[in-house]
Amino acid sequence: MKPEAPSDLLIISSSPHAHCGESVTRIMLDVVIALMPAFAMSLWLFQWQALRLAGVCVAACLLTEWLCRRAMRRASSLSDGSAVITGLLLAFNLPPALPTWMAVAGSVFAIAVAKQVFGGLGYNPFNPALAGRAFMLISFTGAMTTWSRSPWIQKVAYAAGSATTQATETAVDALTAATPLGFAKEALKAGAPMPLFSDLGLLKDFFLGNVNGCIGETSAAALLLGAAYLLIRRVITWHIPVAYLATVLVYAAILHLVMPGASLPPHVHLLSGGLLLGAFFMATDMVTSPLTRRGMLVFGVGCGVITMLIRTVKTGAYPEGVSFAILIMNAFTPLINRATRNRVFGTKKESARS
Amino acid sequence: MATIPSPHTFRGGIHPAYNKALAAAEPIRELPLPARLTVPMSQHLGAPAKPAVKVGDTVAGGQLIAEAGGFISAPVHAPAAGKVVALEETLTASGRSCAAVVIETASEQVWQPLPTFPEWRFTTAKQLIDHIGTAGVVGMGGAGFPTRVKLSPPSDKPIDTVILNGAECEPYLTADHRMMLEHAAEIRIGAEIIRHILGARTLRVAIEDNKPDAIAAMEKVFQDMDGDVAVTVLHTSYPQGSEKQQIFSVTGREVPRGGLPMDVGCVVENVSTAFAVFDAVVNGRPLVRRVITVTGDAIAQPANLLAPCGTLYSDLVAACGGVAGRAAKVISGGPMMGFAVSSLAVPTGKTASGLLLLSPKKITGFTSQACIACGRCVDACPMRLSPAELSQCIEADDIDGAEQIALMDCIECGSCAFVCPARRPLVHHMRRGKAAVMARRAAAKKTP
Numbered sequence: 069m070k071p072e073a074p075s076d077l078l079i080i081s082s083s084p085h086a087h088c089g090e091s092v093t094r095i096m097l098d099v100v101i102a103l104m105p106a107f108a109m110s111l112w113l114f115q116w117q118a119l120r121l122a123g124v125c126v127a128a129c130l131l132t133e134w135l136c137r138r139a140m141r142r143a144s145s146l147s148d149g150s151a152v153i154t155g156l157l158l159a160f161n162l163p164p165a166l167p168t169w170m171a172v173a174g175s176v177f178a179i180a181v182a183k184q185v186f187g188g189l190g191y192n193p194f195n196p197a198l199a200g201r202a203f204m205l206i207s208f209t210g211a212m213t214t215w216s217r218s219p220w221i222q223k224v225a226y227a228a229g230s231a232t233t234q235a236t237e238t239a240v241d242a243l244t245a246a247t248p249l250g251f252a253k254e255a256l257k258a259g260a261p262m263p264l265f266s267d268l269g270l271l272k273d274f275f276l277g278n279v280n281g282c283i284g285e286t287s288a289a290a291l292l293l294g295a296a297y298l299l300i301r302r303v304i305t306w307h308i309p310v311a312y313l314a315t316v317l318v319y320a321a322i323l324h325l326v327m328p329g330a331s332l333p334p335h336v337h338l339l340s341g342g343l344l345l346g347a348f349f350m351a352t353d354m355v356t357s358p359l360t361r362r363g364m365l366v367f368g369v370g371c372g373v374i375t376m377l378i379r380t381v382k383t384g385a386y387p388e389g390v391s392f393a394i395l396i397m398n399a400f401t402p403l404i405n406r407a408t409r410n411r412v413f414g415t416k417k418e419s420a421r422s
Numbered sequence: 423m424a425t426i427p428s429p430h431t432f433r434g435g436i437h438p439a440y441n442k443a444l445a446a447a448e449p450i451r452e453l454p455l456p457a458r459l460t461v462p463m464s465q466h467l468g469a470p471a472k473p474a475v476k477v478g479d480t481v482a483g484g485q486l487i488a489e490a491g492g493f494i495s496a497p498v499h500a501p502a503a504g505k506v507v508a509l510e511e512t513l514t515a516s517g518r519s520c521a522a523v524v525i526e527t528a529s530e531q532v533w534q535p536l537p538t539f540p541e542w543r544f545t546t547a548k549q550l551i552d553h554i555g556t557a558g559v560v561g562m563g564g565a566g567f568p569t570r571v572k573l574s575p576p577s578d579k580p581i582d583t584v585i586l587n588g589a590e591c592e593p594y595l596t597a598d599h600r601m602m603l604e605h606a607a608e609i610r611i612g613a614e615i616i617r618h619i620l621g622a623r624t625l626r627v628a629i630e631d632n633k634p635d636a637i638a639a640m641e642k643v644f645q646d647m648d649g650d651v652a653v654t655v656l657h658t659s660y661p662q663g664s665e666k667q668q669i670f671s672v673t674g675r676e677v678p679r680g681g682l683p684m685d686v687g688c689v690v691e692n693v694s695t696a697f698a699v700f701d702a703v704v705n706g707r708p709l710v711r712r713v714i715t716v717t718g719d720a721i722a723q724p725a726n727l728l729a730p731c732g733t734l735y736s737d738l739v740a741a742c743g744g745v746a747g748r749a750a751k752v753i754s755g756g757p758m759m760g761f762a763v764s765s766l767a768v769p770t771g772k773t774a775s776g777l778l779l780l781s782p783k784k785i786t787g788f789t790s791q792a793c794i795a796c797g798r799c800v801d802a803c804p805m806r807l808s809p810a811e812l813s814q815c816i817e818a819d820d821i822d823g824a825e826q827i828a829l830m831d832c833i834e835c836g837s838c839a840f841v842c843p844a845r846r847p848l849v850h851h852m853r854r855g856k857a858a859v860m861a862r863r864a865a866a867k868k869t870p
Contacts, residue, residue: 079751079785080517080764082850084836085778086438086593086757087786090843092794148791190792190844359797359810410806412828413432413666414679 092189095354096149098303102294103156103349109287110160117164118283124168126155128175136184150189154178157197160345161282161391162204163215170211174204194398195353198391205391215282288339295348304352307361311368312347312375313338319376331380343375346390356398363401363408370397423645425637425653428628430674432667434804435659436837438593438758440632445596445717445724450604452728453741455502455527459732460512461487464520465771466566468494473523479506482534484708487523490555496568497558500525501710501730503532513768515754515761522769525732535706542703547573547619550703557702558709558772563587563663563692564755566773569699572689573619579684581620585672586613588629588636588693589656589663592756595776597713598693600726602629602636605697606643612696614647615703620689624650626672627693630658660758661835665690667804679831694775709772716742718779720749729770736766738777750785753778758836788845799838799848805831809838809848816855821862824855832856 110118133151137144145151158178162171178200183192205212298304320334337343351357351371358367371393378389464470469491481487481500488498504527512522536557539545555570575581586609590598602609617625627644629637641653654672656662666677668690675686683690691699694712701707710731717724722743729738735752739745753760754774799809807828815824832852839848 078749078762078764080762082847082853083760083762083834084758084839084849085751085753085760085762085780085785086836086840087788087845088436088438088841089786090798090841091845092791092843095794095796095843188792190794354794354796357795359795359800359808405808405811409808409827410800412679412807412831413670413805414676414681414831415828 092148092150095303096153098298098301099153099349100149100156102297102303103153103160105290105293106160106287106345107156109290110283113287114164114283118159120168121162121164121166121171121283122156122159124171125159125162125175126152128172129155129158129179132176132179133184136180137188140184142188145188148189151179154183154196154200157345157349158200159283161197161201161342163212164283165214166208166211170204170208173207174200177203190355192355193401194395195350195356198350198395198398201391202395282342288344291344291348295344298348298352304348305361305364307364308352308357308368308371309347311365312351312371313343315369315372316343316376319372323376323380337376337379342388342390346375346394347371350390351394351397356401358401358404358408360405360408360410363404366404366408367397367401370400423641423647423651423653425641425655428654428656428671431657431659431662431671432804434802434806434837435661435667436802436840437658438660438840440593441717442594442596442599442632444594444719445715445726446599448596448600448725450600450713450726450728453730453733453738455531455730456733456737457527458507458734459501459504459525459527459730460734460769461498461501461523461525461732462512462514462520462769462771463488463491463498463522464514465498465731465773466496466560466568468492468496468568470520471495471498473509473521475506475523477506477509480504481506481525482532484534484536484710486708487525490568494568494571496560496566496570497556497708498523498731499558499708499710501732502527503530504528513765514771515763515768515774517761517764522732536702536708538706539703542615543618547621550615550619554699554702557698557707559695559698559702560709560772561692562694562698562709562712562772562775564759564773564775566771569691569695572691573616575620575684575689580687581622581684581689582687583624583626583673583689584613584617584620584622585668585688585690586625586627586693586696587663587665587668587690588627588633588640589668590633591630591658591660591663592758592760592776593660594717594778595715595756596717597715597726597775599633599636601694601697601713602633603639606639608700609640609693609696610643610647611704612698612700613644613691615699616689616691616696617649622689625652627651627653628656628662628668628672629653630656630662632658660837661804661833664804664833664835666833712770712772712775714738714770714774715776716779717776718749718753718781719784720746720779720781722746731769731771733770734766735763735768735770735777738770739766739779745779747781749779750782751778751780753780758840759834786845790846791844793846794844796843798841798843802837802841804835804837805833807831809852812855813846813848813851816851821855821858825859829855830859 129151178196182194182196182199186192316337317334320337323331324333358364374393374396375389471488472491473488475487483500483503485500486497487500490497504525507526508524511519514520551570551573559569561567588602627640644651656671661667669683669688670676677683677686698709713726713728715726716738725742752763754763755776793810793814795810803809811827812824812829834849836849
């Protein structure tokens with residue numbers, strides 16, 4: 069909104085009188101663009117389900133935000149684009165067959181309870197999409213942990229004649245099967261040997277998205293493409309994703325070295341369970357992550373440790389830990405900010421916290 | 423004499439569009455003497471000067487018309503001969519008003535020089551310092567700190583390095599750049615005088631690498647100067663011209679919080695101030711005029727004008743062909759730290775080096791939003807503060823909280839607000855916070 073003064077009056081404001089041109093809407097638009105490769109993959113793999121879920125979540129988020137702003141008598145904030153992103157990210161975290169009404173419920177929770185109640189964008193302490201997912205996981209556990217195979221994968225499985233897939237399939241259109249991490253967790257709990265990597269799928273399947281999972285988290289290639297865009301556009305920096313992924317890698321590597329029969333190889337951990345989606349798109353959410361580079365590294369490491377704890381502790385309830393790990397670290401962000409402020413110019417190292 | 427790339431550069435900073443091409447090639451042009459000069463009593467940091475003339479007096483050019491108002495103050499001299507027609511309040515760039523001596527200039531100009539010191543090498547530092555003070559020389563880089571005071575550090579703060587500030591890091595402004603191209607020899611003599619006064623061993627001429635012609639010009643002139651002399655080429659980054667940041671870039675030393683450059687053995691003087699020192703010592707000229715870059719996309723003919731203090735902005739604009747199209751903002755100084763003025767009836771002084779006329783296209787209007795904690799301001803701040811957290815504290819009126827996270831270290835450079843995607847008026851918040859802190863400190867002093 070440009071201030072308009074009559075032609076003979078001058079505009080006065082505090083310095084500076086120049087601006088770099090960036091805006092919140094532009095940043096959000098960059099994130100939406102970065103999500104497009106993953107969205108395209110999800111449409112290809114899950115077709116109608118992906119379109120339905122994405123459409124429902126985005127629409128529900130937008131409507132909820134608009135209604136909340138009206139009820140709070142605040143200016144509409146739809147134009148900043150953050151509700152669209154919450155909708156997309158929430159949809160990406162959902163299994164393909166999830167009922168529409170559950171997706172709506174989750175979206176309403178994400179926007180109204182996890183965001184608007186605090187004052188809207190900038191005031192929310194938790195990542196709204198992840199808060200919505202957590203709400204849905206706890207409220208609709210069954211539906212949220214049932215994955216149907218992508219129609220594309222079904223065809224490939226039958227054509228390739230893989231013994232494992234043929235043996236477990238009964239009907240073509242009502243197929244459910246666990247995700248790779250789900251397989252692993254079941255084995256761990258039952259004390260059975262870990263499924264062989266080759267049973268879970270080839271590496272390229274993980275990379276391209278031929279494995280089971282939520283609609284947006286299965287294709288590593290698409291996610292990495294989007295992440296590269298965000299890095300180039302400087303919407304995110306490398307600190308959180310690299311700290312997160314490196315921690316997972318090191319933790320998983322050590323575990324696999326020590327107990328090879330009771331743990332998955334590190335690269336399986338990296339490529340499954342929405343870790344890439346979480347590391348590049350969710351943990352890096354600006355509002356809920358630390359301000360300084362040092363703080364971001366601490367945050368990333370914390371996310372990695374908690375994710376691995378949730379995934380690998382034998383008695384744990386969930387095979388998947390990314391969402392909860394990030395939410396827990398969100399709670400620590402204010403503390404991390406206090407502890408990792410830059411040393412003020414002209415002060416000595418001890419008195420950095422003035 | 424060497425040209426060395428600066429060994430360090432400060433962390434943070436921004437790279438705004440410089441727009442210097444508008445005026446960089448314009449040679450310094452002397453403004454024809456205006457009919458009327460409204461000479462402000464406050465053209466420097468510290469107490470305003472006290473008028474020493476009354477209405478009806480005839481003054482010669484260079485004559486003292488106001489005495490220094492205290493220790494941190496400076497005298498004011500008549501920029502030209504004429505008759506004092508009024509002592510009145512005038513509007514200044516900051517929006518405040520100050521006293522001024524209004525002179526109607528005479529058609530026949532008479533000049534009354536101060537004593538000169540051609541043998542300055544054999545003159546004591548004290549004599550030179552007193553003379554520089556008598557000549558009303560103040561820092562011409564924007565702050566207007568009385569040079570006499572800056573050149574008299576206490577004996578327990580020895581100075582080993584003199585830095586000549588030729589960075590001119592503000593976008594649009596080219597006055598110092600032209601001074602370096604056209605008056606390099608005089609600047610050198612001024613620098614030698616300053617170094618002689620301080621007894622410093624080392625001299626560095628600091629220029630940003632976006633001014634290769636000025637670097638070459640200064641190199642040529644400082645070539646045969648004896649001692650540890652070098653031109654330091656600075657990485658172009660705003661605010662490289664800020665004293666503390668420049669000292670770090672040139673020497674690697676950090677001025678301690680709450681301290682002054684002399685605490686790390688340095689004195690920084692703007693190149694135009696060095697010229698003014700030369701003019702006072704060698705030519706007996708008090709500081710009564712300066713080069714001002716009149717530029718922007720709403721002025722017909724951008725120029726670097728040599729104008730006497732007391733010239734109204736309207737006179738400067740008229741001398742540059744008038745407004746081109748519509749001027750939505752008129753800024754005294756540069757776009758990062760300058761004042762947006764409410765009228766062109768503001769007189770020039772010794773300190774402001776630019777007049778910027780910007781059209782509506784160049785004005786970034788905004789509706790500011792809540793902080794999204796993107797951290798760009800934290801990256802940009804040259805003092806390594808956390809503007810995001812500071813502005814949130816101040817918005818919530820938590821002044822104590824803001825003070826605890828180094829609010830008072832802010833140099834108001836504007837880098838944070840420049841990069842903020844939420845278009846938050848961060849510098850405005852800082853100023854509000856700082857004013858609250860100063861008010862509290864003043865109140866605390868009164869009630870022991």
